[in-house]
Amino acid sequence: MTYPSSKSLDHHGLVAGFCKDIQLAQYIDDALGHADERKVSFGQLFVAMLLNGLGFTGRTLHMYSEYFESKPLERLLGEGISADDINDDALGRCLDALYDKGVSSIYQGIGERVVNHLGLDCQAVHLDSSSFHYDGQATPEGEFGYIRIAQGYSRDHRPELNQVILNLICENQSGIPVYMKPASGNSNDMEGFKQIVKAHIGSLKAAQASRYLVADAALYVKETIEELDAQGQLFITRVPQTLKEAKALIKQAPTLTFTPISQGYEGVSYDSEYGGVSQKWLLIRSEQAYKREQHNLNKRMLKAGEQARKSFKQLCQQHFACAQDAQAAVVKWQNKQAVCNVSAQVTEIAVYASAGRPKRDELPTRIEYQITGALYTPLASRLTALQQLGLFIIATNDVSDELDTASLLSRYKAQQNVEKGFRFLKSPDFLTSAIYLKKPERIEALLMVMTSCLMVYASLEHQIRKTLKDNACYFPDQKKKPSQTPTTRWVFQCFENITVLYQAEQIPLVMNLKERQHIIINCLGDVYRRIYS
Numbered sequence: 190m191t192y193p194s195s196k197s198l199d200h201h202g203l204v205a206g207f208c209k210d211i212q213l214a215q216y217i218d219d220a221l222g223h224a225d226e227r228k229v230s231f232g233q234l235f236v237a238m239l240l241n242g243l244g245f246t247g248r249t250l251h252m253y254s255e256y257f258e259s260k261p262l263e264r265l266l267g268e269g270i271s272a273d274d275i276n277d278d279a280l281g282r283c284l285d286a287l288y289d290k291g292v293s294s295i296y297q298g299i300g301e302r303v304v305n306h307l308g309l310d311c312q313a314v315h316l317d318s319s320s321f322h323y324d325g326q327a328t329p330e331g332e333f334g335y336i337r338i339a340q341g342y343s344r345d346h347r348p349e350l351n352q353v354i355l356n357l358i359c360e361n362q363s364g365i366p367v368y369m370k371p372a373s374g375n376s377n378d379m380e381g382f383k384q385i386v387k388a389h390i391g392s393l394k395a396a397q398a399s400r401y402l403v404a405d406a407a408l409y410v411k412e413t414i415e416e417l418d419a420q421g422q423l424f425i426t427r428v429p430q431t432l433k434e435a436k437a438l439i440k441q442a443p444t445l446t447f448t449p450i451s452q453g454y455e456g457v458s459y460d461s462e463y464g465g466v467s468q469k470w471l472l473i474r475s476e477q478a479y480k481r482e483q484h485n486l487n488k489r490m491l492k493a494g495e496q497a498r499k500s501f502k503q504l505c506q507q508h509f510a511c512a513q514d515a516q517a518a519v520v521k522w523q524n525k526q527a528v529c530n531v532s533a534q535v536t537e538i539a540v541y542a543s544a545g546r547p548k549r550d551e552l553p554t555r556i557e558y559q560i561t562g563a564l565y566t567p568l569a570s571r572l573t574a575l576q577q578l579g580l581f582i583i584a585t586n587d588v589s590d591e592l593d594t595a596s597l598l599s600r601y602k603a604q605q606n607v608e609k610g611f612r613f614l615k616s617p618d619f620l621t622s623a624i625y626l627k628k629p630e631r632i633e634a635l636l637m638v639m640t641s642c643l644m645v646y647a648s649l650e651h652q653i654r655k656t657l658k659d660n661a662c663y664f665p666d667q668k669k670k671p672s673q674t675p676t677t678r679w680v681f682q683c684f685e686n687i688t689v690l691y692q693a694e695q696i697p698l699v700m701n702l703k704e705r706q707h708i709i710i711n712c713l714g715d716v717y718r719r720i721y722s
Contacts, residue, residue, distance in 0.1 A: 195688040196261040199222065200681035202720040203709075204243050205265040207645055207652070208236045209716050211302050214266075220295050221286045229274045234283040235268045235638070237275050242642040243681075259698070261689040264720050272368040284582040286632035292637040293370045297642065300367035303648055307655075313401035313425070315604050316385065316408065318378050319611040319639050320352045321636070333414075355614075356381055357607055357637050360399070363651035366522065366604030371633045378407035401425050401587070401638060403604055409584060411464040418466045418586055425601050428470065428582035434463060435582055438472055443576040444657050445472070450594050455476055458594065461584065471583045471597055479579030486574055490566065497564060508538060508557040515558040528570065535564030550561040610643050636672060650677040656712035663706055687721070 204644045208214065216230030221231045229237075241256055257272040287295060304311060354372035359365060372381045378397065382404060392404065402422055406429040408414075416602050417424050428435050438459060448457040456473040504522055509515040515535040521532060540551035547553075583601050584591065657664060663671030684706055699721055710717045 192688060193692045195690050195700070197259050198261055198264065198687045198689050198721070200684035201240050201244070201260060201265055202687075202717065203649060203680070203684065203713075204240055204645055205236065206713065206717040206720050207649055208239065209720075210714075211299075211306050213299065213302075216299065216302065217295070217497045220285075220298070227279075229266075229279060231283045231286055233270065234275065234280055235287075235641075238280065238638045239642055239645055242638060243646060264689070281631065284631040284638075286299075287499055287634035288630050292633050293368070296369050296637050296640060297367070299644065300365070303365060303644060304367060307363075307365075307648060307651055309362055309365070309651075311360040311362075311367070311399040313356065313403050313600050313603065314399045315361060315607045315612070316356070316382060316402060316404040317359075317604065317607040318354055318356045318372070318381060318407075319615070320354050321615075324385055353632055353636070354381065355611075355640070356385060357610060357640065358385075359607040359610060361403070361600070361606065363601045363647050364610055364620055365647045365651065366607075366610060366640050366644050369637060371576065371636050378405075379410050379413075382408050383410060383416070383517060386413050386420075386422075388420055390417070390420060395714045401585075401600060403600055405604065414464050414466050414586070423587045425583060425585045425587075425597060427601070428584045430444075430582070432463070434461065438470065439577055439580050442472065442474075442580055443573070447472075447474055450598055454598060456594055457596070460588075463584070466586050467588055468584050468586050469588050469592075469597075471585075471594055473581055473583060473598065475579045475581070477579075478581070481577040483575065486578060490571070490574075493526075493528040494564070494566065497526055501529075501531060501562070501564060505560050505562075508559055510557065512558050515560050519560060519562075522564055528566055529564045530567055530570075531562050531564050531590060533560055533561070536561055610647070611677075613643055614639055614645065646677050649680075650675075652713065653677070653680060653709060656714075657708075660712050662708055665705055 195246050205547050214230065214236050216234035217235045218230050223230065237257070240260070244256070254272045257275050260272075262270045262272065276553040283337065356370045356372055357366045358368035360367050370381075370385060386402075386408075400423055402408075402417065403425045408424065408426045409428055409432075414424065414426075430436065430439065445457045447457050449455050450473070453476040454473055456471050459470040459472060461468045461470045502519060507518070509518065510533050519531065519533045519535075538545075538559050540555050540557055541547045541551060542554050553663045581595060585597060653664075655673075656662075657673040663673055664675045664680070666672040666675060686701050687706065688700045688701050692698075702721065706721075710721050
């Protein structure tokens with residue numbers, strides 16, 4: 190007698206449905222090659238890793254067959270596939286094949302398919318990077334291709350850990366990553382961005398037809414912006430405030446006339462030719478940043494004042510051979526102070542041959558000089574510091590009149606989309622920020638799988654929101670109010686407890702489907718209906 194059994198479908202059907210929609214498994218198989226002796230193709234294994242990565246189990250991505258024992262694989266991956274087929278050995282071979290073929294080029298092809306499938310108009314793409322911890326041994330220079338596992342600058346303040354760097358380029362509308370490139374753990378953003386611009390921006394621009402490349406201040410290097418301009422690529426980036434030209438412009442801020450740009454922002458335009466490239470700089474004052482930096486300024490001034498008091502006390506305890514030496518010491522001390530000024534006097538100190546009270550009519554053996562005085566903070570210095578708070582500079586080589594100040598600021602602020610993607614990748618609900626694979630060659634491939642998970646997650650959110658609006662449908666939010674902008678995470682949670690019931694010689698039944706789930710399934714289309722029917 191065969192007893193009924195059930196398997197958890199949950200939100201995995203949405204992930205599998207999107208992969209089927211863009212024919213992801215077929216694309217991977219075409220790129221890596223087919224083999225008749227393999228029961229499960231590389232494309233199916235790749236989709237399996239995405240299902241596991243977006244399962245939010247907290248497990249690492251080098252998989253367990255046990256994870257798929259409770260999943261209806263015939264609906265998610267294809268007929269005839271069992272959980273035992275998705276084992277560490279098969280997944281390892283898939284990661285090796287991805288690495289051998291080149292993960293960046295394969296992923297760029299996936300990004301093109303997704304952008305075309307969703308009909309996105311990539312007016313701008315955003316470049317950023319982040320580090321991931323590696324739970325393993327560092328690799329010597331040259332042992333692991335062009336990427337090295339090493340200690341380096343850690344954005345998580347854990348510089349003692351080995352790490353790798355992931356560079357991402359995301360499109361501007363929904364934050365979908367369209368390009369990824371791993372880098373060595375000890376590489377810096379400036380050098381990494383420079384290499385990406387030289388080797389890949391041209392092909393990415395041709396594929397995505399993006400008008401602007403947006404990045405943070407690491408992109409603003411003379412050689413990099415010269416290369417971008419030579420390729421005819423427009424850029425929008427933040428200017429490092431360490432540049433002499435940037436410092437000079439910020440010092441002029443009190444004399445400039447700022448005009449409102451959007452709520453909480455005002456700015457003034459400035460023409461520049463830094464690096465020989467004609468540019469438009471936009472000096473911006475942010476109301477929110479001003480309040481935040483004002484609080485920090487107060488703390489910095491108090492700390493600097495206390496340090497100045499201690500160092501001046503030590504200076505006052507010193508004796509000098511002449512008044513000129515004492516005056517020179519005061520000037521040297523003053524030049525090191527960012528906050529405090531001093532009103533100092535040099536006094537004579539008589540030194541006698543023996544310690545203690547000198548005898549009557551005893552003459553001193555020599556005269557030494559000592560500093561006394563009082564510290565103060567000029568109000569003008571504080572006012573100048575306040576006038577320079579909340580300021581930052583955005584630069585672009587689009588000097589036409591088509592890009593106004595509001596659009597320039599808006600496109601730059603969309604940089605948070607790629608930062609949001611990194612937060613997703615490092616979320617404990619997705620994966621931990623550490624990589625546990627022990628074979629270094631597979632780390633690049635794992636980073637590609639992680640990025641593909643983000644791509645599917647962001648793509649589903651964009652598609653769900655778009656189809657809800659196109660069909661004039663609404664999905665209940667956490668407060669049970671109708672919404673057309675649900676997050677993917679909330680939709681996934683709403684698909685919990687959907688199971689497939691198996692009974693002997695009967696058609697499997699999908700159980701526990703509710704009206705709100707049907708709203709999403711019907712909007713997404715036939716591929717999703719077949720999975721959940």
